[in-house]
Amino acid sequence: MGAVIPKQFLLLNGRPVLMHTIDRFYAYDPQIQIILVLPSNQIDFWKALCVTHKFDLDIEIVKGGRERFHSVQNGLHVANGEVIGVHDAVRPLVSIDVIAACFELAEESLAAVPTIALTESIREVGYNQSKAVDRARFRSVQTPQCFTRDVLIEAYKSDYLDFYTDDASVVEASGVGIHLVEGNIENIKITSRLDLELAAIYLRNEQSDLL
Amino acid sequence: MGAVIPKQFLLLNGRPVLMHTIDRFYAYDPQIQIILVLPSNQIDFWKALCVTHKFDLDIEIVKGGRERFHSVQNGLHVANGEVIGVHDAVRPLVSIDVIAACFELAEESLAAVPTIALTESIREVGYNQSKAVDRARFRSVQTPQCFTRDVLIEAYKSDYLDFYTDDASVVEASGVGIHLVEGNIENIKITSRLDLELAAIYLRNEQSDLL
Numbered sequence A, B: 001m002g003a004v005i006p007k008q009f010l011l012l013n014g015r016p017v018l019m020h021t022i023d024r025f026y027a028y029d030p031q032i033q034i035i036l037v038l039p040s041n042q043i044d045f046w047k048a049l050c051v052t053h054k055f056d057l058d059i060e061i062v063k064g065g066r067e068r069f070h071s072v073q074n075g076l077h078v079a080n081g082e083v084i085g086v087h088d089a090v091r092p093l094v095s096i097d098v099i100a101a102c103f104e105l106a107e108e109s110l111a112a113v114p115t116i117a118l119t120e121s122i123r124e125v126g127y128n129q130s131k132a133v134d135r136a137r138f139r140s141v142q143t144p145q146c147f148t149r150d151v152l153i154e155a156y157k158s159d160y161l162d163f164y165t166d167d168a169s170v171v172e173a174s175g176v177g178i179h180l181v182e183g184n185i186e187n188i189k190i191t192s193r194l195d196l197e198l199a200a201i202y203l204r205n206e207q208s209d210l211l
Helices: A017-028 A040-052 A068-076 A096-109 A149-155 A167-173 A193-210 B017-028 B040-052 B068-076 B096-109 B149-155 B167-173 B193-210
Strands: A035-038 A060-063 A083-086 A111-117 A122-126 A129-133 A138-141 A145-148 A179-182 B035-038 B060-063 B083-086 B111-117 B122-126 B129-133 B138-141 B145-148 B179-182
Touching (some): A017 A193, A035 A040, A083 A149, A096 A111, A096 A145, A096 A179, A111 A167, A111 B122, A122 B111, A129 B167, A145 A149, A193 B193, B017 B096, B017 B193, B035 B040, B035 B068, B040 B060, B060 B068, B068 B083, B068 B167, B096 B145, B096 B179, B111 B167
Parallel strands (some): A035 A060, A111 A179, B035 B060, B111 B179
Antiparallel strands (some): A111 A138, A122 B138, B083 B145, B111 B138, B111 B145, B122 B129
């Protein structure tokens, strides 16, 4: 991003992105157990940010692993909920309704993830060729990806595969079907400075809707 | 969008989106033939905007049809280029490099469209089920979609199908393979007020890069 600071610590309306993200989950349920999985070299920086921004929620910090997959495994060792949601730190604009819907559907159906429709045409690419595909057949996947505890722990006993780009793919490989919840379009993953500017616009919009 | 004004006429940095879009193609080639296909009830409004904004480029205006497909057919009746590019009016931020690459590759290979990688995981959905798919197998399609004249005219002799969400799908159905160019991420389709705000950020960024 041209920034030295990891994306989850960049400021969105004056506060680190990650604090916005955590706030959403507390707003959904003030009793929720939050486990923050961070690369070990970021933990001290995070703690310093918490002091600076007077962010004193009770959060368990766990060291991250080599890939996202291993980070989730590490977090699972201390998770104690009956339903566990895995969320990207850099998705601060998930709606509380979406969080609630994912946790509720996972409780009923074992596995639930938020998705939204694709807005652009897509093509499937192969070696030296590509073909049009019906975009209505596909949906873009967000987080939080929610699962009952047993299902998620069992799935993460598998070996890591490159194909595992999210938790739903890991759980599905273990033989459990994934159910879908309608996500919210503002629930973007902040991967560039421009995404951060877009997030600021979404946030401003949200706040003006509340007035 | 909550706006009465069609999206292509909304103001981006004080000028209608469509004028930005057209400017890009003139910047690529000042001799280019521009054909603007508009719903008939928007033509007078567009002409008034041209007066207001002192936009006096020589543009052919053609009445739109029922679907995008029929609008392209109408435009083709007056197109005279050896390579024809079809572009969405609401994509004002296509880069000149992308326009050039598409026209050049179409000249060599008959059909070329810009695409970018998907940034989110996707799932394929079916009746009451869904499954993870490898997002690296898919790319998101932008415009301008460029074709040699004969190829495009021949393809558009077909009957309309719902599946035809872009020109590449129409041309491909006629038996011609589509070649891919790397698109630019700023080349978004403006479909909401928030997209318009994002476009303004991209534009500001582009201008500051030029300083």
